[in-house]
Amino acid sequence: MEKNDRKTKEIDAKTSEDQPELNYKGIKAMPFIIGNETFEKLGAIGTLTNLQVYLTAIFNMSRINATTLLNIFNGTTNFATLLGAFLSDTYLGRYNTLGYASISSFLGLLVITLTAAFKKLHPPHCGADDSKCIGPDAGQMAFLWLGFGLMIVGAGGIRPCNFAFGADQFNPNTDSGKKGVNSFFNWYFFTITFAQMVSVTLVVYVQTDVSWSIGLAIPSIFMFLSCLLFFMGTKIYVKVKPEGSPFTSILQVLVVAFKKRRLKLPQQPRLSLFNYTPVNSINSKLPHTDQL
Numbered sequence: 001m002e003k004n005d006r007k008t009k010e011i012d013a014k015t016s017e018d019q020p021e022l023n024y025k026g027i028k029a030m031p032f033i034i035g036n037e038t039f040e041k042l043g044a045i046g047t048l049t050n051l052q053v054y055l056t057a058i059f060n061m062s063r064i065n066a067t068t069l070l071n072i073f074n075g076t077t078n079f080a081t082l083l084g085a086f087l088s089d090t091y092l093g094r095y096n097t098l099g100y101a102s103i104s105s106f107l108g109l110l111v112i113t114l115t116a117a118f119k120k121l122h123p124p125h126c127g128a129d130d131s132k133c134i135g136p137d138a139g140q141m142a143f144l145w146l147g148f149g150l151m152i153v154g155a156g157g158i159r160p161c162n163f164a165f166g167a168d169q170f171n172p173n174t175d176s177g178k179k180g181v182n183s184f185f186n187w188y189f190f191t192i193t194f195a196q197m198v199s200v201t202l203v204v205y206v207q208t209d210v211s212w213s214i215g216l217a218i219p220s221i222f223m224f225l226s227c228l229l230f231f232m233g234t235k236i237y238v239k240v241k242p243e244g245s246p247f248t249s250i251l252q253v254l255v256v257a258f259k260k261r262r263l264k265l266p267q268q269p270r271l272s273l274f275n276y277t278p279v280n281s282i283n284s285k286l287p288h289t290d291q292l
Contacts, residue, residue, distance in 0.1 A: 025238070026170035028236050029233055029237055030184055033165065034184075035226075037162055037166075037226075038195050040102065040226040041192055044105065044223070045195060045199035046199040046204075047151075049199055049204055050208065052070055054212060055069065059122055076152050081159045085245070087157075088157070089246070090244055090248065093239060094161040094239075095239040097161050098161050099230065101161070106220065108147045108148070109147070111150060112144070112148075116215075117213040122140055203219060
């Protein structure tokens with residue numbers, strides 16, 4: 001027991017020395033993060049909401065092919081968030097992941113906008129006679145897929161990190177920090193709702209009734225503003241270093257449990273087993289129990 005206590009103190013002391021004291025500036029950082037999230041949603045939702053209409057009207061794709069393409073895009077995007085979360089927690093950290101992903105999303109939206117702006121990047125308009133419709137060639141589809149790919153990379157990094165990155169800016173151990181987190185959550189969901197309302201009404205109207213080029217350029221501009229706001233707050237942000245992914249910890253537990261499956265338990269596990277919790281951790285562990 002004394003040996004475990006001594007080991008715990010040594011680890012706590014080493015952890016305190018290795019990690020510099022964080023300077024939380026939650027309220028000052030919140031406008032940049034909320035602004036980044038608002039414009040990102042305006043850009044992403046403004047494009048994704050009307051994509052099927054765009055593919056059928058401008059790229060002369062059938063509804064089945066357009067739906068299949070969008071299903072592949074949406075499914076890959078959802079899977080990419082798992083990879084983005086793993087890279088963020090293990091290697092890059094949330095700030096770097098959000099920075100790279102925001103740039104990737106902007107480039108993806110820009111590519112989609114170019115497919116509408118330049119005639120060589122999409123097939124000719126069908127007109128009244130659908131029998132003479134020409135579908136997209138290989139080059140046009142490749143350029144379109146490039147835009148989708150960049151958007152997938154962007155969504156894979158933004159979705160798992162933006163919410164947690166905002167919470168990182170507040171000290172969870174103080175009352176003001178806890179109140180700041182609650183305020184951030186309220187503004188976060190309010191701005192998402194506002195962005196959705198604008199995207200599915202104003203942006204969609206411009207795309208279908210005014211011009212696809214202008215209608216897709218608007219989300220690209222929004223995404224550019226999102227990147228700009230995000231990087232403007234760089235000096236203010238609290239940048240938590242990556243500490244490892246929970247997926248890695250789960251895998252380690254499974255491997256060790258299998259290796260030690262024949263190991264005999266001590267008579268008093270709660271006293272003899274090493275049970276360490278970092279001194280700066282906000283998590284707690286359940287007490288030992290003999291129940292399965």
